[in-house]
Structures are given as C-alpha cells and as structure tokens.
Amino acid sequence: MTNVKLMQGNEACTLGALTAGMDFYAGYPITPSTEVAEMCAVELPKTGGRFIQMEDEIGSIAAIIGAALTGRKAMTATSGPGFSLMQENIGYAALTEVPIVIINVQRVGPSTGMPTSPAQSDVMQARWGTHGDHPVVVLAPGNVKECFDLTIKAFNISEEYRVPVIVLTDEVIGHMREKVVLPDPASVKIVNRSKPETRTGYKPYEADPDGGVPLMASFGEGYRYHVTGLFHDETGFPSNKGENAAASIKRLMRKVEKAEPDIRDYFTENTDDCDVLVVAFGSSAMSSLSAVRQARAKGVKAGLFRPKTIWPFPETVLDELSKRVKRIIVAEMNMGQLVLEIQRIVACRAPVESLTKVNGELFRPEEVLEAIMGGKR
Amino acid sequence: MSESMKYFREQRLPHIWCPGCGHGTVTGALVRAIARLNLDRSNVVVVSGIGCSSRAPGYLDFDTLHTTHGRALAFATGVKHSRPNLKVIVMTGDGDCTAIGGNHFIHAARRNIDITTIVMNNNIYGMTSGQFSPMTPKGMIGTTAPYGNSERSFDLANLAIAAGATYVARATAYHATLLEDLIEKALLNKGFSVVEAVTQCPTYLGRRNKLGTAVDMLNWFKESAVNIKAAKAMAPEKLEGKFMIGELYNKPDSEFTADYDQLVAQLQRKFDNFQGGVRECAQNSD
Ligand SMILES: Cc1ncc(C[n+]2csc(CCOP(=O)(O)OP(=O)(O)O)c2C)c(N)n1
Ligand code: SF4
Numbered sequence: 001m002t003n004v005k006l007m008q009g010n011e012a013c014t015l016g017a018l019t020a021g022m023d024f025y026a027g028y029p030i031t032p033s034t035e036v037a038e039m040c041a042v043e044l045p046k047t048g049g050r051f052i053q054m055e056d057e058i059g060s061i062a063a064i065i066g067a068a069l070t071g072r073k074a075m076t077a078t079s080g081p082g083f084s085l086m087q088e089n090i091g092y093a094a095l096t097e098v099p100i101v102i103i104n105v106q107r108v109g110p111s112t113g114m115p116t117s118p119a120q121s122d123v124m125q126a127r128w129g130t131h132g133d134h135p136v137v138v139l140a141p142g143n144v145k146e147c148f149d150l151t152i153k154a155f156n157i158s159e160e161y162r163v164p165v166i167v168l169t170d171e172v173i174g175h176m177r178e179k180v181v182l183p184d185p186a187s188v189k190i191v192n193r194s195k196p197e198t199r200t201g202y203k204p205y206e207a208d209p210d211g212g213v214p215l216m217a218s219f220g221e222g223y224r225y226h227v228t229g230l231f232h233d234e235t236g237f238p239s240n241k242g243e244n245a246a247a248s249i250k251r252l253m254r255k256v257e258k259a260e261p262d263i264r265d266y267f268t269e270n271t272d273d274c275d276v277l278v279v280a281f282g283s284s285a286m287s288s289l290s291a292v293r294q295a296r297a298k299g300v301k302a303g304l305f306r307p308k309t310i311w312p313f314p315e316t317v318l319d320e321l322s323k324r325v326k327r328i329i330v331a332e333m334n335m336g337q338l339v340l341e342i343q344r345i346v347a348c349r350a351p352v353e354s355l356t357k358v359n360g361e362l363f364r365p366e367e368v369l370e371a372i373m374g375g376k377r
Numbered sequence: 378m379s380e381s382m383k384y385f386r387e388q389r390l391p392h393i394w395c396p397g398c399g400h401g402t403v404t405g406a407l408v409r410a411i412a413r414l415n416l417d418r419s420n421v422v423v424v425s426g427i428g429c430s431s432r433a434p435g436y437l438d439f440d441t442l443h444t445t446h447g448r449a450l451a452f453a454t455g456v457k458h459s460r461p462n463l464k465v466i467v468m469t470g471d472g473d474c475t476a477i478g479g480n481h482f483i484h485a486a487r488r489n490i491d492i493t494t495i496v497m498n499n500n501i502y503g504m505t506s507g508q509f510s511p512m513t514p515k516g517m518i519g520t521t522a523p524y525g526n527s528e529r530s531f532d533l534a535n536l537a538i539a540a541g542a543t544y545v546a547r548a549t550a551y552h553a554t555l556l557e558d559l560i561e562k563a564l565l566n567k568g569f570s571v572v573e574a575v576t577q578c579p580t581y582l583g584r585r586n587k588l589g590t591a592v593d594m595l596n597w598f599k600e601s602a603v604n605i606k607a608a609k610a611m612a613p614e615k616l617e618g619k620f621m622i623g624e625l626y627n628k629p630d631s632e633f634t635a636d637y638d639q640l641v642a643q644l645q646r647k648f649d650n651f652q653g654g655v656r657e658c659a660q661n662s663d
Contacts, residue, residue, distance in 0.1 A: 024459055046644045050458050050637065055484040059451035062444065062481075066424070066455025069442065070463070074455070092445050219440040219456060220463050222419035226435055228443035237389065237435065 003182040010035035016151030023049035024074035026063035032171040033105035036077035057082035071218030077103035091130030099158035105174040117360025118171035121334035138311035144178035156191035206234040211254030265308035274303030291368035381412035397591025399550035399576030410560035424453040428470035430497035447477030461634035471498040471512040486540035490633040499578035507581030543568035545626040549575040549598035
C-alpha cells in the first residue's frame with residue numbers, strides 16, 4: 001500500500017520524528033517552525049507521547065534533555081532567536097551525551113531579523129554555537145521528503161552516538177508543500193540507544209577512549225547514577241583532572257569523526273565529468289540544480305554537490321571531486337559560511353568562489369547560472 | 378540516622394562545603410524526610426542547577442541530575458512529564474532559583490507540576506564568592522554591592538503562592554526538625570511544593586556583613602524567625618524585622634501530569650484502533 005501525501009517540510013519533519021519513535025516534544029512557538037509544535041500537540045497525546053509548551057527555548061531544550069534521560073526520544077523545534085537561547089544546553093547535551101534532536105527552521109537574522117523569510121545563516125552557529133569544543137551533527141534536507149528521511153536519520157544518529165543532532169531547514173523548505181511517498185513504517189530503519197544489561201559494575205561514562213559510546217541507562221531503572229555538565233570521569237562524578245578532561249573532549253570529538261563515513265549523506269548530479277562544481281545545500285540547492293541543468297544545456301560542464309550532512313562535512317568526497325574540477329562555486333543564503341569549510345577542504349586545488357544572498361529570497365536559477373557562466377556577481 | 382544513611386553515596390563524602398555552611402543541614406533534613414516516608418531510592422530523581430547548594434545531589438544515592446545554572450526546574454519538568462511515577466525533587470539556591478531560574482520557577486508553580494523544590498536560601502551567591510542575589514536584603518554587603526545592596530529583594534514564599542504553588546513552607550537551618558517536617562509534607566503534596574530553607578553562608582555573607590560565626594548566624598535565624606502559628610497571636614510591632622516560618626500555604630489542586638494522563642486516556646479511547654507508525658496528518662486536508 002503506498003501512502004502518498006501532500007505536505008509541508010515542517011509536517012514531514014514531525015512525521016519523520018514520530019516514525020523514528022519520538023515520544024516527547026517540548027517547545028516554544030516561533031515562526032517559521034511553529035507547525036512542528038502544533039502537530040506534536042495534536043499527535044503525541046493520541047499515542048501516549050508527551051507534549052509540553054515550555055516558557056521559553058532554554059526551558060524547552062532543558063526539558064527534552066530531562067526527558068531523554070528517562071529513556072524517551074525527545075525533540076524540540078525552533079528558529080534563529082530560539083536557537084540562540086538553546087545554545088548553553090546544547091553543550092550540556094553534548095558533554096553529558098544525552099541524545100536529542102533539534103529542528104532549526106532558519107530565518108533571516110541576526111536578532112528578530114525577518115521572521116517569515118528564509119536564510120541559511122545559522123550554519124556556523126549550528127556547529128559552534130555553544131562554548132567549548134564539542135561534538136554535534138547537522139543535517140540539511142533539500143526537499144520535503146528529505147525532511148521526513150533526515151529527521152528519522154537525526155534520531156538514529158543521536159541514539160547511536162549519543163550526540164545532539166540538528167536538522168537545519170529554512171523557511172522555504174519548512175513551508176513548501178510537496179507530494180511525499182511515505183514508506184511503510186515497518187520498513188524504516190530505527191536505531192535505539194544501547195543500554196546496559198546489568199546494574200552491577202555499571203559505569204555510566206565508561207567507553208573506548210577512541211571515540212567509544214558509553215551505554216546509557218535510563219533514570220528510574222535503579223541504576224542511580226549521576227549526570228553533570230562538569231567534566232566527569234567514567235563514574236559520572238565530577239573530576240577536575242586536566243588529563244581526564246582532555247581525554248573526554250578527545251573521545252567526544254572522535255565519536256563523530258569516526259561516525260562520519262557511516263552517517264555521510266549527499267546528492268550529486270553531473271559530477272563525473274564536470275568543470276564547474278556548484279556546492280549548495282537545502283533550498284539553495286534547488287535553484288543550483290536547475291542552474292546546473294541549464295548550463296549543461298548550453299554546453300557547459302557543470303555539476304552539483306549537495307551535502308545532506310553538513311557537519312561533519314563529507315570531506316573525503318569533496319576532496320576527491322575537487323581534484324577533477326576547474327572551479328567551485330558555493331551558493332548559500334548567508335554572507336559566506338559553509339564556503340569557509342569548503343575552502344579548507346579544497347585547499348588550493350581549485351578556486352572556490354562564494355555566491356551569497358541575504359535579502360530573504362531564494363536564489364533564482366539565473367543568478368547561479370550567471371556565476372557558472374563566469375560572470376561573477 | 379542509620380535509616381537515612383542508605384540514601385547517601387557514602388563514597389562521595391566528605392562534601393565540598395565550607396565548615397559551618399548550612400547546606401549540609403538542609404540536605405540532612407531532606408534525606409531524613411525521605412527516610413521517614415521510606416521512599417524507594419530507585420524511584421526518586423533529584424535535580425539541581427549550579428551553585429554550592431546545587432552540589433548536594435551528588436552526595437545522594439538516587440538518579441541525580443546536576444544541570445545548568447537556573448535550569449533545574451526545566452530539566453525536572455522534562456523528567457516528571459516523561460515519567461510521572463518518579464518522585465522528582467529539585468535542590469536549588471536563591472540565585473539559581475530566583476535570578477537566572479526565575480522564569481522556570483513561576484511557570485513550574487503555575488502548572489502545579491508535582492515537583493518538590495527545596496530552595497537553599499543563603500541570601501547570596503556563594504559559589505561565585507559573594508555577589509548579591511535577588512534575595513539579599515536591602516543594605517547588605519556583597520562583592521557587587523560594596524556600599525550595601527540598593528535593590529529590593531523577593532519574598533520567595535509569596536512569589537511561589539502568587540504563581541500557583543500548592544504547598545509553600547519556610548524554615549531555617551536552625552529549625553532543622555521543623556524543616557524536616559515541612560519537607561515531608563511537601564513531598565506528600567501532589568503538586569508543586571516549595572520549601573524555602575534559610576541557611577547560612579558564613580564564608581561570604583557572614584564574613585562581609587560581620588555576622589560572626591556560623592553559630593552566630595544560626596542564632597540570628599532563631600531570633601528573627603517567628604512561627605506563623607505564634608505570629609497570629611502577636612502584635613504587629615512585635616513582628617517588625619521578623620520573618621515567618623512554618624507551613625505558609627497548603628491548598629492542593631489538580632496536577633499537570635495527572636491532567637495530561639487524563640487527556641491521553643480520553644484520546645486513546647478515541648483512537649484505540651491505531652497501531653502506531655505513520656498516522657494521518659491533521660493539517661493535511663488541502
Ligand atoms: C549561565 C551561568 N551564569 C553564571 C554562572 C556562574 N554562577 C555559578 S553559581 C552562581 C550563583 C549561585 O548562587 P546560588 O544559587 O544562590 O547558590 P549558592 O552557591 O549560594 O548555594 C553563579 C552566578 C554559571 N555557572 N552559569
Ligand atoms: S561559599 Fe557559602 S554557600 Fe558555598 S559552601 Fe561555603 S559557606 Fe556554603
């Protein structure tokens with residue numbers, strides 16, 4: 001039985017989350033993400049899931065961390081100002097290794113900015129918004145179906161590696177409607193966190209120093225363990241030892257680095273023989289794809305590389321591609337953020353050009369085409 | 378005492394608090410109240426924020442969650458809403474609870490979510506070495522109030538009552554037995570309960586304000602506190618400069634997670650043929 005539906009990106013994210021087993025949502029309303037909260041308020045109580053509208057976004061992320069510690073799959077959704085408020089506790093989840101998912105439907109910032117217009121200017125904040133070196137995974141859907149798929153993936157990654165995962169969409173992806181063929185729920189791969197089997201000798205943060213993931217007990221199961229945002233040793237209790245902190249930071253960062261080949265996700269078109277490579281994600285990739293096709297029709301060998309995992313970036317794939325192309329254009333709706341990572345990866349193997357747009361409108365395909373054809377804007 | 382010792386993580390002791398600090402007395406009162414009720418250790422979650430007071434859960438043998446500054450109640454809300462069967466207790470300081478955490482405090486009270494909140498009020502930011510808090514009395518010295526605090530302070534109990542808490546009480550580290558009784562009653566209230574435990578920070582509040590030793594501070598509590606029952610028979614002039622202790626408010630009301638459970642039960646009756654998985658999207662009618 002095929003299940004075809006017309007839906008918007010925010011709904012697809014929510015449906016994806018429910019399919020992944022999300023059973024706790026806490027949030028605070030903010031455009032253009034609110035539909036996620038509204039739909040969770042409708043759906044969760046029907047299946048015994050828990051919904052709560054918190055007093056602010058700091059409380060929202062705190063509540064989902066608390067919920068996840070009791071064994072729930074928990075999520076929140078927000079946009080710019082709310083995402084800024086969440087930063088401290090994103091670091092808390094990263095250090096305490098509590099799996100959570102955050103949907104950030106980007107709008108134009110800084111500050112209140114343009115609440116109803118899309119942007120991609122939280123790329124760096126999503127990676128580095130909280131203080132301190134920390135692991136985080138960021139996924140960027142490029143259409144409505146991917147909102148569904150990547151939200152499931154976000155839960156799976158967060159459960160497997162015990163990291164906060166951010167699904168970075170934008171106002172256009174969140175609100176546009178597309179026909180989505182939903183998979184049979186039974187065919188969807190669902191990952192659940194690994195839990196300890198016995199209470200005897202349980203050490204909540206015991207793991208292979210080389211990026212291992214500790215087993216996670218749930219509160220209320222009799223393990224009676226301690227969780228703290230202070231650096232802690234494998235027992236979970238605070239430790240002030242510098243070498244212990246260093247080992248923890250290294251293990252946490254290594255966790256995601258090691259996972260990269262498995263979680264890596266991207267889309268390419270016409271990259272086998274291309275001279276001009278356009279790199280774009282999310283809604284910018286829609287116009288870029290159209291531009292690449294138009295360029296091909298004009299006889300220019302253009303291709304598109306669209307990362308779906310943007311942190312960690314699929315580095316080895318781009319590295320390979322960059323050896324074969326003459327130019328790289330990075331199109332993004334910000335003043336040039338992801339381009340910095342791409343310049344780092346490509347080094348000097350090919351010139352990397354930054355195509356930016358910050359007026360709250362999508363790129364028009366002609367704008368990207370113009371860049372491909374050499375008329376730098 | 379031995380009955381309550383089982384609730385401590387003895388291997389974590391001795392604690393980090395200064396000699397004479399009142400936080401240990403408050404923690405002891407909480408543990409004894411828990412022991413009186415014979416709560417199952419595995420069914421209790423203790424959540425705290427950041428501060429000297431918020432270090433207390435680390436010494437207690439429950440699932441314990443030491444969170445970020447001011448956010449204990451928001452984390453605890455997630456725990457309680459997820460698993461209403463768990464007994465959730467928050468240990469917080471006056472700064473943690475009423476400054477950075479003030480918003481979560483009034484909203485947890487408004488929801489009447491079943492969380493017992495012990496506010497360890499030493500009228501100062503102890504952990505960061507003595508800055509004034511929203512509960513530092515006017516005129517007192519803090520490192521950031523070197524000429525005397527010029528701000529007005531909160532009346533925590535009235536704040537909690539106005540915001541919707543259904544059990545509110547106050548005692549001090551001097552009145553440890555009363556404190557224990559009040560915490561026990563707070564734990565029994567199915568709703569948001571607040572016990573303000575006035576406690577001494579001899580190191581920062583005491584020293585800077587020349588309040589003497591910990592014992593002098595405890596005597597100061599003894600002299601300034603009036604039991605609410607006794608106060609009823611006292612002339613207003615006698616109550617000047619005093620503060621009330623005892624049970625200040627006790628009016629049970631419907632509780633947040635229980636109401637939610639009821640909603641779930643109602644909806645599940647309506648949708649009981651639903652097998653899980655991807656369901657119809659309510660907003661997908663166009
Ligand atoms: C976001 C944030 N701001 C500031 C601090 C620094 N800080 C740590 S504890 C504390 C005050 C604690 O005071 P209180 O809650 O009264 O507890 P006490 O130490 O007196 O027991 C402050 C300001 C912090 N840890 N996090
Ligand atoms: S600084 Fe004050 S509150 Fe902190 S441990 Fe010392 S006496 Fe207690």
